Structures are given as structure tokens and as C-alpha cells.
Amino acid sequence: MSTDRGSFGTPGTGDTSGYGGLVRKTSATGSTERPYGGYFDEMADELERAYPEFNEDIERVVMDRGELTLHVKASRLKHVAQVMRDTPSLRFELCLGVSGAHYPQDTNRELHCVYPLLSMTHNRRVRLEVSVPDSHPHVPSLVEVWAGNNWQERETFDMFGIIFDGHPGLTRILMPDDWIGHPQRKDYPLGGIPVEYKGATVPPPSERRSYK
Amino acid sequence: MSIYDPYAASRETTEGRVYSVTGNDWDQLVTEIGATKEERVVVNMGPQHPSTHGVLRLILELEGETVTEARAGIGYLHTGIEKNAEYRNWTQGVTFVTRMDYLAPIFNETVYCLGVEKLLGITHDIPERASVLRVMMMEFNRISSHMVALGTGALELGALSPMIFAFREREKVLDIFEMVSGLRMNMAYVRPGGVSQDLPEGGLAKIRETVKELRHNFKDNEKLLVGNTIWMKRTQGVGYLDLAGCITLGITGPILRSTGMPWDLRKSEPYCGYENYEFDVITSNECDVYGRFLIKMSELEQSLRIIEQCCDKLEKLSGAPVKVEDKKLGSPADLTVGPDGMGNSKGHIANIMTQSMEGLIHHFKLATEGFRVPAGQVYTTVESPRGELGAHLISDGGTNPYRVHFREPSFNNLQSLAAMCEGSMIADVVAAVASIDPVMGGVDR
Numbered sequence: 225m226s227t228d229r230g231s232f233g234t235p236g237t238g239d240t241s242g243y244g245g246l247v248r249k250t251s252a253t254g255s256t257e258r259p260y261g262g263y264f265d266e267m268a269d270e271l272e273r274a275y276p277e278f279n280e281d282i283e284r285v286v287m288d289r290g291e292l293t294l295h296v297k298a299s300r301l302k303h304v305a306q307v308m309r310d311t312p313s314l315r316f317e318l319c320l321g322v323s324g325a326h327y328p329q330d331t332n333r334e335l336h337c338v339y340p341l342l343s344m345t346h347n348r349r350v351r352l353e354v355s356v357p358d359s360h361p362h363v364p365s366l367v368e369v370w371a372g373n374n375w376q377e378r379e380t381f382d383m384f385g386i387i388f389d390g391h392p393g394l395t396r397i398l399m400p401d402d403w404i405g406h407p408q409r410k411d412y413p414l415g416g417i418p419v420e421y422k423g424a425t426v427p428p429p430s431e432r433r434s435y436k
Numbered sequence: 437m438s439i440y441d442p443y444a445a446s447r448e449t450t451e452g453r454v455y456s457v458t459g460n461d462w463d464q465l466v467t468e469i470g471a472t473k474e475e476r477v478v479v480n481m482g483p484q485h486p487s488t489h490g491v492l493r494l495i496l497e498l499e500g501e502t503v504t505e506a507r508a509g510i511g512y513l514h515t516g517i518e519k520n521a522e523y524r525n526w527t528q529g530v531t532f533v534t535r536m537d538y539l540a541p542i543f544n545e546t547v548y549c550l551g552v553e554k555l556l557g558i559t560h561d562i563p564e565r566a567s568v569l570r571v572m573m574m575e576f577n578r579i580s581s582h583m584v585a586l587g588t589g590a591l592e593l594g595a596l597s598p599m600i601f602a603f604r605e606r607e608k609v610l611d612i613f614e615m616v617s618g619l620r621m622n623m624a625y626v627r628p629g630g631v632s633q634d635l636p637e638g639g640l641a642k643i644r645e646t647v648k649e650l651r652h653n654f655k656d657n658e659k660l661l662v663g664n665t666i667w668m669k670r671t672q673g674v675g676y677l678d679l680a681g682c683i684t685l686g687i688t689g690p691i692l693r694s695t696g697m698p699w700d701l702r703k704s705e706p707y708c709g710y711e712n713y714e715f716d717v718i719t720s721n722e723c724d725v726y727g728r729f730l731i732k733m734s735e736l737e738q739s740l741r742i743i744e745q746c747c748d749k750l751e752k753l754s755g756a757p758v759k760v761e762d763k764k765l766g767s768p769a770d771l772t773v774g775p776d777g778m779g780n781s782k783g784h785i786a787n788i789m790t791q792s793m794e795g796l797i798h799h800f801k802l803a804t805e806g807f808r809v810p811a812g813q814v815y816t817t818v819e820s821p822r823g824e825l826g827a828h829l830i831s832d833g834g835t836n837p838y839r840v841h842f843r844e845p846s847f848n849n850l851q852s853l854a855a856m857c858e859g860s861m862i863a864d865v866v867a868a869v870a871s872i873d874p875v876m877g878g879v880d881r
Contacts, residue, residue, distance in 0.1 A: 288812050289554055317683050320815075321848065323828040323841035338828060340815045340843070344683075344697075347704050351815060372686025375851050383518075398511040398880055407519055408839075414523055429523040435805035435835045 256287040263348055264292045267314065274311040275304060291351060293338075298354040302364040302390075305352065308341060309369055316341040316350065319366060321376035324384035326409045334358035335386050339366070356386065365391040383408035475499055479862070483512050489588070489869060490876030494853075496862065503865060506857040508850055513880040521840040525806030526552050526628055529837055533827075534622045536842055537878030539584050542577040543820040544842070545626035546570055550707060551816040551829040552628040555809045558760055564749075565756040566630035567708045572643075572746035573616065573625060574708075574818070575739040579650065580609040581821040582732045586657065589729070589870035593670050601656045608646050615639060629766050630759035635750070644747055647740050654736055662733065671725040675856040675868030678723045685852050689823025689845050690735070691872065693719045694727035701819035713742050725871040763798045765807055806835040822846050822873055846878040 259265050264287065271294075272278040281304065284295040296304050308316045318341065325336040333355035341350050356363055365388035366373045377388040378397040385406040388394055396403060405412050416428025426432075446455045452474060455465060469477065482493040493509035517536055521529045533548045534541040553559050587602030610620040616635060617623035625632050661667045677687070679695040692699055700717040702710040718734040720727040759766040788795040811833040817826045823845030830839040849872050856868040 289557070289814055291814060293813075318686050318688075320686065320817075320824065320826050321843045323839070323843075325830055325839045338813070338815075340826065340828065342824075344699060344704075349815075370686060371684045372848055372851060375847060379847075396511075398514040400511070407516065414519060429520070434523070435525075 254286075255284040260285070260287040260292055262290070263346070264350075267292075267348060267350065270311065270313040271307070274314065275307045291349070293351040293353050295353050295355070298356050298363050301352070301354050302366060302369065305339075305366050305369045308350075308352075314343065315345040316343045316348075318342040318344065319370035319373055322366075322373060322380045324380040324386060324408060326384060326411075328358075328410050330355070332357045335361050335384055337363055337380060337386060361386045362389050363387070364389050365394075367391055382406065385409065476504075481865075483509070489874055492850075492869070492874065492876055492879075494865065494869070496857075496865065498862060501861050501863075503857050503860055503862055506854045506865065508853050510847075510850070510876070510879050513876045515877075515881065517881050518840050518842070521837050523836065525835045526809055526837060527802070527806055529840060530627055531622075531624045533840070533842065534624050535877065536881050537820065537822070537825075537844065537846060537875045538621060539581045539875050540577055540820050540822070540825075540878075541622050542570075542573045542626060543818055543825055545624065546574060546708065547816055547818045547820075547825050547827045547842075548829070548840070549626050549628050550818070551814050551827040552809065554814045554816055555812060555829060555831050556628070556765065556807075557810070558629065558762070558765065561760050561762070562630060563757045563760065564709070565634075565753040566758045566760075568746050568749045568753065569616075569631050569635070569758060570626055570708050571710065571713070572743055572750070573613070573631075575742045575746070576609050576612055578739045578821050579736055580606045580613075582736055583609070585821070585870070585873040586661075586729065586732055589867075589873070590661065590667075592866050592870050593667070595661070595667065598657050598660050601653070601660070605650055605653055608650060612643060612646055615642060627759075629762070630757075634758045640747055640750060643743070647743055647747075651737070651740055654733075658733060661729070668726060670863075671729060671867055671871075672722070673724050674860065674864045675725045675728075675871050676723050677852055677856050681852070681855055685848075685855065687823070687849050687852055689819070689821070689849065690728045690731045691849060691852065692823065693717070693731050695719075695723050696721040701817055701824060705817065707816075707818060713745050715742050725867045728871040763794070764801070766802075808833060808835055809837075817843075820845055822875070822878075823849060842878075842881060844878040844881065846872075846874040846876075847881075850874045850879055 258268075260268065268285065275281075277300070281297050281300040282294050283297060286293040286295065294304070305319075308314050320340040320342060323338045323340075325338065326334060327336065328334055335358060336353060336355045339352040341352065343349075354363055363386055365377055367377065368390065374392070375397060377391055378394060380386055381388060381394050382396045382399050383406055395401065399407065414428070414430040416430065418428060419426045446453055446468070453472065455469070457465065477498045479496045479498055480493065481496060483491045491512035493512070495507040495509060496503050497505035515535070517532045521532045524532065529548060529552075530545050533544045536544050550559070553562060583602040583606040587599035587606070590598035590602075613623060614620045616639060617625035617632065677691060677695070679697055681687075682692045682695055682697070688699065696719050698717045698719050701707070702715075703717055715738045718731045718738065720730050722730070788799050809831040811831050813828065813830040815826055815828045817824050819825075824843065825845055826843030828839070828841040828843065829837055832838040852872065853869065856872070857865045860868070
């Protein structure tokens with residue numbers, strides 16, 4: 225996923241720790257092989273049965289810390305979602321919103337959308353994840369499948385600039401209408417002003433020397 | 437010549453005549469509006485209005501007194517907590533997220549800490565006493581949150597006395613918070629790995645006494661409102677939303693339970709050891725404001741039941757640790773409530789400065805850089821007073837979160853406003869909003 229050097233988060237500040245030569249690599253979790261454990265195997269079987277294009281449209285299945293994530297092709301998201309909701313043996317009635325994430329170093333998959341799903345009928349949880357390139361940030365809207373995603377998608381649009389195709393009214397929701405930029409993206413600075421305290425100046429949080 | 441005067445009583449716009457009401461003569465306004473040919477009136481309620489639960493703006497389209505369209509405008513309290521958390525270490529995140537839904541701070545802290553612990557893989561290493569303390573604080577918090585919901589809800593419909601009683605009881609709960617954590621709101625009491633400190637001496641006795649008082653005093657509000665004809669006329673059949681509507685809009689919490697669906701994460705996916713407590717999930721079949729009100733009333737008693745069981749457990753676990761064993765993760769210092777507020781305990785300082793080199797190193801490392809959390813993502817949930825509160829946390833393996841996102845029940849539930857209000861009278865909008873119980877700090881984050 226990324227390579228970090230040194231021990232401090234803000235580059236360009238004096239590193240007196242002696243750990244300046246540290247190189248740390250983080251890599252994305254790969255696909256998980258079966259068995260996933262718990263109810264996840266049964267659920268995956270049901271999905272494969274109800275959704276024959278499982279192998280083509282679901283790029284990766286990741287089982288991590290007791291939670292299953294299905295990485296879905298963005299263009300097929302709505303079909304998968306519809307099957308997840310409507311198949312009686314799956315029945316994920318609730319989608320608990322959309323959470324965006326920005327990975328600038330993940331070329332052509334910079335923007336991710338994460339949808340936690342809950343089935344009240346079977347008391348099960350699963351997560352859908354899609355990734356789209358920053359140059360074409362289009363994800364199909366799921367408002368027609370789960371109407372409660374309306375505001376959540378507006379928020380993710382507001383914060384990340386991801387465009388949800390088919391949303392009934394995709395406008396900013398938390399930031400002012402005329403705001404420029406999308407604040408939760410990693411290339412958007414936190415901002416802040418230096419604060420003077422007892423004669424010394426405390427820089428804003430994003431410019432402070434910090435560990436990573 | 438048209439110079440915009442913000443203090444003018446009315447002005448012409450492309451969409452019709454706009455009237456500003458700032459305490460002027462209402463009779464004159466009503467006569468003026470009555471004289472116009474336009475039947476449709478758009479009323480902008482808020483962003484600051486006594487009955488909008490904070491800085492919520494409602495845009496209501498009216499025909500006479502009937503609401504034909506209701507829209508909510510939010511974002512006035514957006515504080516960028518999710519963004520800020522990316523620039524602090526994992527422990528400092530607690531101080532930020534506690535300020536999201538400021539009426540339910542312990543829930544925000546707990547769901548965040550459960551997430552961090554799941555990422556660290558130490559969920560099962562949390563000492564039992566810490567989990568019991570978390571449950572106890574959460575249930576106290578549920579009481580204080582419901583007290584505000586009930587009190588302000590009644591106030592907004594014109595009933596003043598319930599608010600006075602509700603805030604009187606809430607004050608007692610806040611006293612408990614102050615005694616346990618040193619702070620009355622936004623306590624940052626729950627930390628990754630446990631809680632910040634143990635109960636003070638004599639704390640348990642005070643808690644038992646408060647529980648007794650609360651149980652006795654809750655009856656005051658019950659007598660005032662349950663079965664009260666005026667209250668029932670204002671709330672029964674108002675803000676109707678049935679099970680299908682709730683599921684479609686993703687509504688959880690008391691609104692969902694008011695449709696008869698016994699959905700409570702404390703039962704369906706127990707966390708913090710909720711499976712070891714006896715309590716009932718309260719439901720009603722009314723689907724309206726009155727049903728939600730009854731649920732909140734009855735949940736108070738259930739919370740007291742849980743707190744009593746917590747007290748018994750705490751008695752048995754007296755002296756047990758409240759933080760995870762691993763000294764590389766436990767919060768930086770042992771804290772105590774001193775005469776000037778909460779701070780480092782003298783014993784801890786003496787220990788690390790004169791006795792334990794290891795202790796000093798751990799303290800220094802945790803205070804300066806925090807701890808690293810293995811890369812990955814988790815989604816954890818708790819049942820907050822308003823429904824499913826979820827935390828989606830992503831770590832890239834560093835000392836700061838890569839992404840913190842909260843699934844706020846207030847934010848999601850506020851979407852049901854249009855479904856509840858369209859077609860009803862304008863006076864019922866106030867009752868419906870009160871029953872959704874949105875906290876704008878949580879909605880906007």
C-alpha cells in the first residue's frame with residue numbers, strides 16, 4: 225500500500241531521534257481463501273447461488289478480524305446490492321451508510337466506498353467495498369435499494385468528491401454549498417493557525433512534528 | 437434602487453415575497469400574507485429555533501396549516517472531528533469522538549475504543565472490571581440522554597414542568613459522571629484498553645444511593661405525562677412511521693422499537709459483556725410519538741436494573757485491574773481526581789521518577805508517540821440511546837488513525853422527518869422532531 229521513511233509524520237522537520245533511516249512498508253490485505261469461518265461460508269455460498277457472476281464481479285473476498293469484506297466491481301455494485309437485499313437467504317435489510325476512504329498511493333483505485341450491511345433476519349453482517357479512480361470517481365447510487373443511503377451518499381460526495389450516479393439530489397450536505405474542495409481527501413490540508421502560548425508558538429496540528 | 441436590507445420586514449425576490457420575522461407584529465404579518473394571492477407559503481424554521489434541538493434548519497412548505505413538504509438543512513454544527521482525528525494518535529481520538537453526540541459521549545467513546553481494540557486484536561484481553569464500568573457508565577448515559585429527550589420534548593410541546601424534573605434527575609447522573617471521571621460531559625473516560633481510572637473510594641455506595649433516588653423520582657414525570665390527556669392528544673397518531681418505513685430508511689433505536697420490532701444490539705450482538713445482564717427490550721406498537729415516549733420512559737427502569745447488576749459485579753471485582761495488562765497499550769498515566777480536577781496520581785509520578793525505569797519509558801513512549809495499530813479496517817457498533825452507533829476505523833499501521841467514520845443514528849434518523857411530517861399539521865412537526873431526538877453534534881460531526 226505505501227512506504228514510509230523515518231519516524232516522524234511531518235516531513236522537513238528536524239529528526240533528532242536517530243530513526244531517520246527507518247523504512248516501513250504497509251501492504252494491503254490480500255484475498256482470503258476459504259473457509260472464512262462462522263456464518264460467512266454459508267453466506268458466501270448463498271450469494272454465489274443467487275448471483276451467478278460472483279467470480280467475475282467480486283474481485284476479492286477479504287476476511288479480517290472476524291469481518292468479511294466483498295470487494296465489488298463498481299459498475300456491478302447495484303446488482304450485487306439488490307441481490308444481497310432481496311434473496312431470502314441473504315436478506316440484508318439495512319445498509320449502515322457509506323464511508324469513504326482516500327488512498328492517493330493506490331493508483332487508479334484512489335477512492336474507496338465502504339458499505340456495512342446488516343441482516344436483521346439472520347443477524348449477520350458483511351461489508352461491500354468498491355474502488356474507483358480519482359480521474360473518474362463514479363459509483364452507482366444505492367438510494368433505490370436502500371433509501372436511507374440518501375444523506376450518507378451526499379455526505380461522501382461532500383467529503384470525498386465521489387459522484388453517485390442515479391442519486392436523486394446529489395448536493396453538499398455538511399459543508400456550505402459554495403465550498404471548494406472535498407475536506408476528507410488526503411490532499412486537502414487540515415489547516416489551522418499557529419497559537420501563541422506563554423511566549424512560544426504552537427504550530428497547527430498538521431504541521432507539528434508527530435510520529436507515524 | 438434595490439439595496440438589500442437584512443432588517444427589512446419584507447422584500448421582493450425572484451421566488452416571491454420574503455418576510456423576515458424578528459419579533460415584529462404578527463397580526464400585521466398575518467394580514468399581509470393573507471392579502472396575497474399565493475396559497476403556498478414556505479416557512480424557514482431555524483437554523484436557531486427553540487424547538488429544533490440545536491442548529492437545525494427546517495424548510496417547510498405549507499398550504500394553510502398543513503405541511504406539504506418538509507426538508508431539513510443540516511451542517512451548521514459541522515466540526516470536522518473525523519478529519520481532525522487523522523492528525524492525532526489513537527488515544528487522543530477518544531477526546532475528539534466524545535464530542536460528536538454530546539448527549540451520549542460514553543457511547544461514542546466506547547464504540548471507538550471497541551474498534552481500536554478489535555484492530556489491535558485485544559478484545560478478549562479487556563479486564564472484566566473495565567467492561568462492567570463501561571456498561572455502567574453507558575447505562576447512566578442512556579438515562580441522562582433520555583432525560584434531555586423527554587424534558588426538551590415536553591418543553592417543545594409547551595409542558596414546562598417535565599423539563600424541570602428531567603433536568604433535576606439528569607443533574608444527579610452528571611454528578612456520578614463527575615465523581616467517576618472528573619468531568620460532567622465529554623469525559624474521555626473510556627480508553628483503548630480499558631477505562632481511564634477506577635471508581636473513587638465510596639463511589640459504589642454513592643451510585644447505589646443515586647439509583648434509589650432516580651427510581652423514586654422518575655415517577656414524577658410518569659405521573660405528569662403518562663395518560664395525560666393533553667399530552668396524548670399532542671402525541672398519539674403524530675409522526676407516524678411503521679416498520680416498513682423504518683427499514684426502508686434505515687431507522688434504528690426507539691423509533692424502530694416503537695413499531696413493535698424488538699431490535700436492540702445489546703441483545704442481538706452483545707458487546708462489553710451485555711449477555712451477562714438481565715434486562716428487557718422495550719417495544720410498543722403505536723409507531724407514533726407517544727409510543728417512542730413510552731419506550732424511553734420504560735428504558736430508564738431497564739437501565740437502572742443493569743446499573744444495579746453492575747454494582748453487584750463491581751463489588752465482587754473490587755481491586756481488579758481496569759486497564760489492559762500490556763503496559764505498551766494501557767493509557768499513559770494512572771489518573772486520580774485531585775482537589776483541582778483530574779490529573780496524574782502522585783503515586784504514579786513517584787513510581788516512574790524514582791522506582792521504575794520501565795514505567796518511565798512506557799509513560800514517555802505512550803505520551804509522545806502513542807502506540808501503533810496493525811493495518812486493516814473494522815466496523816464496530818453499540819446501541820446508543822438513538823439507535824445503532826457505528827464506528828468505521830481504518831489503520832495503515834501507524835500511530836494515527838487513517839480514517840475515522842461514525843455512522844451516527846441521529847444523522848440517519850433525521851432523514852425520516854419528511855416521511856413523518858408531510859401531510860400533517862405544522863404544530864406536529866415539532867412533536868415529530870422531538871421524538872426523532874436528533875443531536876446536532878452527532879448529525880453534523
